[in-house]
Amino acid sequence: MKHLRIGIPRGLLFYSYAESWKRFFQDLGCETISSPETTADILKEGIRHTVSDLCLPVKSFLGHVAVLKDHVDLLFIPRHVSMEQESYLCPKMIGLPDMTRACFASLPRVLDPLFHVKQFGDKAIDEFTRPVAESLSLTPSRVADAYREHMDHTTEVPAEQHRRSERLLAEEAVVPRFSGKMNIGIIGRPYLLFDRYLSKNLFHFTRKLGANPLSFRPDETEIREAMAVIPKWVYWDMGKEVVAAAHVFFKDDRIDGVINLCSATCGPDSFTGDLIRKRLNQRNKPYMSLSLDEHTSDVGVQTRLEAFIDMIAKVTA
Numbered sequence: 001m002k003h004l005r006i007g008i009p010r011g012l013l014f015y016s017y018a019e020s021w022k023r024f025f026q027d028l029g030c031e032t033i034s035s036p037e038t039t040a041d042i043l044k045e046g047i048r049h050t051v052s053d054l055c056l057p058v059k060s061f062l063g064h065v066a067v068l069k070d071h072v073d074l075l076f077i078p079r080h081v082s083m084e085q086e087s088y089l090c091p092k093m094i095g096l097p098d099m100t101r102a103c104f105a106s107l108p109r110v111l112d113p114l115f116h117v118k119q120f121g122d123k124a125i126d127e128f129t130r131p132v133a134e135s136l137s138l139t140p141s142r143v144a145d146a147y148r149e150h151m152d153h154t155t156e157v158p159a160e161q162h163r164r165s166e167r168l169l170a171e172e173a174v175v176p177r178f179s180g181k182m183n184i185g186i187i188g189r190p191y192l193l194f195d196r197y198l199s200k201n202l203f204h205f206t207r208k209l210g211a212n213p214l215s216f217r218p219d220e221t222e223i224r225e226a227m228a229v230i231p232k233w234v235y236w237d238m239g240k241e242v243v244a245a246a247h248v249f250f251k252d253d254r255i256d257g258v259i260n261l262c263s264a265t266c267g268p269d270s271f272t273g274d275l276i277r278k279r280l281n282q283r284n285k286p287y288m289s290l291s292l293d294e295h296t297s298d299v300g301v302q303t304r305l306e307a308f309i310d311m312i313a314k315v316t317a
């Protein structure tokens with residue numbers, strides 16, 4: 001097999017699975033190349049290649065494709081449809097390989113294996129690894145073995161895979177811990193929270209203002225508990241984690257306020273944001289939703305953050 005360079009754009013599910021993906025391809029004898037952290041120029045490139053009503057994370061993702069596309073043999077853009085029986089990923093994520101092909105006049109080959117537990121059940125891994133085997137001229141069993149070794153992904157416990165990857169990537173992530181300072185729970189999708197540029201460095205500025213930012217990924221029990229108090233199960237993968245994290249933070253007396261970092265023009269976020277505001281018992285806890293798009297300025301976010309922290313200080317004084 002020719003030594004192939006596989007490009008992995010630093011956006012969207014990269015923030016959940018990148019380390020697993022890299023180990024998987026490296027085991028198969030490939031070199032993996034990721035784009036650098038998001039910058040203003042990368043986002044600008046993404047915007048240049050797309051239409052205006054897409055969400056910020058997808059625009060940024062396309063900017064990362066632009067950075068990588070002339071330096072790799074294959075672009076890895078998996079089509080994740082469902083990671084478990086109970087939920088789907090959002091349509092923009094499902095259509096990502098097609099959207100990427102439509103936005104660029106020239107691209108290297110796009111490797112877009114399908115992951116769809118709802119449709120394929122126990123065979124989801126085989127369905128995912130077969131096109132990878134074809135593209136890399138390897139046997140399906142060799143690729144499936146590498147998948148099981150590095151993704152550690154049984155279809156029943158996707159949360160475990162999330163946790164494993166998150167630990168490796170999350171320089172900005174903080175696990176719940178409590179200090180004498182004001183504790184602010186920050187919820188949102190990993191690709192917004194942990195992309196420093198897109199999140200406007202929210203963790204850093206929260207610390208700079210003297211508060212303690214906290215973020216975590218809820219486990220299966222916490223998700224089920226949160227779903228039990230709202231009228232309808234959240235069928236969006238990651239959306240239900242956001243709702244569950246809000247539920248846990250609202251219940252915890254050590255948390256002084258909660259910020260929901262979300263994306264303007266995101267359908268699932270508008271639905272989960274509404275659920276969080278109207279259906280979860282907030283116990284009078286201060287809550288702020290920060291909706292981001294490419295026009296959001298650092299100063300705008302910092303001003304709202306300052307006002308939020310000042311307001312909590314006054315209420316708790």
Ligand code: SF4
Pocket residue numbers: 055056057058090091092093189263265266267268269
């Ligand atoms: S869930 Fe929302 S933010 Fe994420 S890709 Fe879909 S529309 Fe964009």
